[in-house]
Amino acid sequence: MSLDAFLLSNDPAIRLGFFLGMFVLMATWELLAPRRVLGVSKPVRWTHNIAVAIINVLLVRVLFPSAAVGVAVFANERGVGLLNMFPVPNLPAFAFALLALDLTMYLMHLMFHAVPALWRVHRVHHADVDFDVTTGARFHPIQIVLSLPIKFAVIFALGLPVLAVLVFEAVFNALSLFNHANVRIPSAVGRGLPWFLVTPDMHRVHHSVVPSETNRNFGFNLPWWDRLFGTYLAQPAAGHERLVLGVSRFRDAAELRLDRMLLQPFRGEDGGDPIGGPKAAH
Secondary structure (H helix, E strand, C coil): CCHHHHHHHHHHHHHHHHHHHHHHHHHHHHHHCECCCCCCCHHHHHHHHHHHHHHHHHHHHHHCCCHHHHHHHHHHHHCCCHHHCCCCCHHHHHHHHHHHHHHHHHHHHHHHHHCHHHHHHHHHHHCCCCCCHHHHHCCCHHHHHHHHHHHHHHHHHHCCCHHHHHHHHHHHHHHHHHHCCCECCCHHHHCCHHHCCCCHHHHHHHCECCHHHHCCCCCCCCCHHHHHHCCCCCCCCCCCCCCCECCHHHCCHHHHCHHHHHHHHHCCCCCCCCCCCCCCCC
16 A cells, blocks of 8 residues: 555544544643633533534535545646646655645635635634633634635645645644643743744734734744734733633623524624724734
């Protein structure tokens, strides 16, 4: 069996293993060293956040059974895509692929804030009134369905290496649980880490209820895009301990329920929070 065939056949198990391992690690860290006191019962939030995550996993398996690794294998076998057209050494190709995918996630994230119709979908993620490891898995199924074809197109057009795609899907996606975790990082580490990795403090700013803070710190895993494109904000105005999280129109406790969560894109007004909206900062 070739390496590509092995990675494709074991892709779901590898990604699930990384995801569950990171989830357990972050959940344990949150218990031992929480960054903030949570305002809502954890069992209530976790039940519904995890429920929508399970729906998304099942949806992806039905609609996109081969997922991103399958697209990379398809492109590699047919020699299509930018990297397959030139003799690029393995290591530079691998690094390029990780950077390209992370930049893609940054730009897609920006798009989901800039387009009002997409913000309606993405604000489900932001409507969580607390911020912990389960927030990193709380996305509306419509966002998943809209996002994956864009990522697949990038993988195909660039001819990204299969191993790099699997590493990004497994390791980098698991890191999304880290940058949403309610964990206290030792100050000696926390001062330097944001130059190399999106940390929970950095990403928590993005979940502020204040639009001028919501529309900052879009980075997925690497912090460099925010610094490069001028969307980086070091600290929230109120400080992390007093930072109010969520979306103003969906702060009622009932909005944490799965059924209300799934209906949020079809309720409420468009304006206010998207980039370019009446209250958004430029």
